[in-house]
Amino acid sequence: MVRIPTQSLLVGVVQSGKGRHGGRGLEACPGGGVVWLEAIGYHGDGVWGRGLPVPVSGPRVGLPCLADMIRAGRLCRGLGLLRPHPLPDPAGGSAPPSRRLRTGHPQRRDLFSDLEKEIVKFQKKLKESLPGSDWDPVGTTKGLPPERADVVIVGGGVMGWSVAYWLKALEPHRDALRVVVIEKDPTYSQASTVLSVGGIRQQFSLPENIQMSLYSAFFLRTINEHLGVVNEPPIDIQFNPSGYLFLASEDGAAVLEENVHIQRAEGAKVSLLSPAQLKKKYPWINTDGVAVASYGLENEGWFDPWSLLNAFRRKAMSMGVFQCFGEVMSFTISSREIMEPEGELTYSRINYVRVQMPNSLEYQLVECSLVVNAAGAWSQKLAEMASVGIGPPDTQEGIKLPVEPRKRYVFVWHCPDGPGLDCPMLVDTTGAYFRREGVGGNYLGSLSPAEEEEPDIQDLEVDHDFFQEKIWPYLAHRVPVFESLKVKSAWAGYYDYNTFDQNAVLGLHPLVENMVFITGFSGHGLQQSPAAGRAMAELILEGKFKTINMEKFSFNRFVSGEQVLERNIV
Structure with missing residues (x-):
């Protein structure tokens, strides 16, 4: 019962x-x-x-x-067995906020309606007074989200859209779920997904990470069977199967060999290369300081991130997922205190999501059953809106989601005499990495800075001195022809960096009963998005992980203090 x-x-x-x-x-x-x-x-x-x-x-x-x-x-x-029953007003009145202030309703009567009409008139006059100008005044935005949804996914990156797709693909019958994806950046100009270098590999140290990447590789090979849309062109993610090549020094050789044994046990095809074998296979590599190398023989390489994101998005929308460009500003939450063996705990539940439309006074309160936190680098901020981590620091209520933005640079350079078509994604003993970009002598790569040298995250400006002083010396040592490279361009993006153990956070929060997390991938999220999205959909729909057991990545490890460390972070 x-x-x-x-x-x-x-x-x-x-x-x-x-x-x-x-x-x-x-x-x-x-x-x-x-x-x-x-x-x-x-x-x-x-x-x-x-x-x-x-x-x-x-x-x-x-x-x-x-x-x-x-x-x-x-x-x-x-069956007509339901009758209306008024609920307590979270704000203290007699009706829920969305009933008193319905911004998406055509008969809206609220504080801002008259003001907005006057603003529109004023904007029109301004526009007419500037003939020939391409300036556009701030206006109201169409495309308000629905007033009710079963699942609200906050974050329209590849993780959010993967969850949306899998929810619709696995729902028990058509249109069983109303799913809304909310993305605050309509241009995707700062989205971590599209600013990624697009790598995929199975060379991890954790079995779960290896399994996720193996599943994702299978998904990408058969992507048109999953994400193809009738009467639309076939999907081409421009996959380049050139593999990953990890180099290890004497100090790191034992760890690399141990990782390869784990990878092979999970079904990944990875070979170990001695310095002599490495030099024979890649004559352009300087093997000084290299004790051993590992090379992915299949299912590794790189692809176009935007193509994958757009494929998930296009398919999910064709299945009925609602897309909304706006920013989540707050939640309406109900809570209660329960006495547990460890003391009194406050359990919370999100009832409404307040979505502010971009460049507009309009907002919408979305009533929902479940919120998926797929906000990436900004997921801690979103979690705090739901009271996660705002309690006393020495209590369970004070445990924050340990995910923060970390800025990472990507540099593009030209070297006409550089490695040719056989160039893999090479990860040096120093952590510097690069890969070929096309066939015109162009390459891209970077290096994660030391903890004490983390750059400021207030903007996405690129520090070109970082390449000159840190990256270039490593590149020129490992590939001597890179002495004559010329930097052409650069960009920066954000990792959703898990400061606790650099691994994903997947599943429910123990105190906020209807918020689930899919974040904290620390740089390897894009390649694992097909598997991670499916895992979250299974958890939501079935109450458990089925394809791959992800219990190890739950929020509860932050409560117990047990780290799940990944040794192969690039």
């Missing part, structure tokens, strides 16, 4: 057959069976019904199955 509390479709985590939601009962029936709807709410708007049995499938262990909850609510509506 499952009792579903009012005001919620997606309820709290089930532990040992019991759930927590407002202190009321959520009882799980092992093996599935019938949910007896003693009271059910739909998206928190107060509708509820009684005495309706709804079949469900499987035990409720971990995250309850969102699809079952939604199906139950819609079935109640369809």
Whole structure:
């Protein structure tokens, strides 16, 4: 028997057959069976019904199955067993905020409607007074998100769109879920995805990272079977299968060899090369200081990041996902205190997401069942809006999401006599890396700075001295012809850097019951996005990971202090 509390479709985590939601009962029936709807709410708007049995499938262990909850609510509506029931106003009134201030409704009556009309008139006069100018005044923005959604994904990078696609691909029946993706940068000019160098490799030290990249490589090989859209051109991500080449010194040789054994055990095809074998295969490499090298024989190389992002986005939208360009400014949250063995803890739940439209006074309150934090480098800021990490520092409520933006440079240079078509993505013993870019003697690469030399993150300006003083000497030592290279351009982007252990954060927050994380990949997120997105969709829809077990990457490791370290961070 499952009792579903009012005001919620997606309820709290089930532990040992019991759930927590407002202190009321959520009882799980092992093996599935019938949910007896003693009271059910739909998206928190107060509708509820009684005495309706709804079949469900499987035990409720971990995250309850969102699809079952939604199906139950819609079935109640369809049978006319629901009646409206007003909810307490989070702001203290008699109705939810979105009922009092509906910015997306054509009959809106709020503080700003008259002001906006006057602003539009004034802007029109300004525009007319500047004939021939390409200046555009700030205006209202169309494309408000819907007032209700089952899942709100915050972050329209490759992770966010991967989750959106997999939710629709795995939903129990067509249109079972209403999914919204919110992205604050309509131009994607600062998006980590499109500023990536686009590498994919299986040469990691953690089995889970290797498995994710192997799955993603399979997905990319068959991408048109997954992301192809009828009557649209086939997808070409411009994959270049030139492999990764890792070099290790005497100090790092044992670790590299151990990593290769782990990679092979997981099914990756990686070869070990002695300095003599390395020189024979790549005559242009100076092998001084190299004790051993590892080379990925298949499923490694690089591809165009924008093509993958756009393919996920195009497919997800064709399946009914709503895209919204706007910025999440705050959440409306309900909370309660529960006495646990370790003391009193505050459990929270997000009821509404406030989305501010770009260059506009308009905003929308989106009522939702679940929020996916796919905000990348800015995911800690988003988590803090949901009260994550704002408690006393020595308590569970004070544990922050340890993900912060780290600025990384990418430099492009020209060297007509440089390595040819056989040039892999080479990762030097120093950490400097480069790869070929096309066939015209162009290359790109970089180096992650030391911890004490991390650049300022306030902007994406490039420090060209960093290349001259740090990177170029390493490149010229390893590839002597790079002595005569000429830098052509450069850009900077952000890593969503996990300061705790440089690995992904996947899954529920222990106290904010309906926020899940998919962030903190620390530079290897793009290549793992197909696998990570599927894992999150499985967790949301089925209550558990199925394809690859990602439990190791949960938020709970920050509570226990147990690191999950990845040794191959580039």
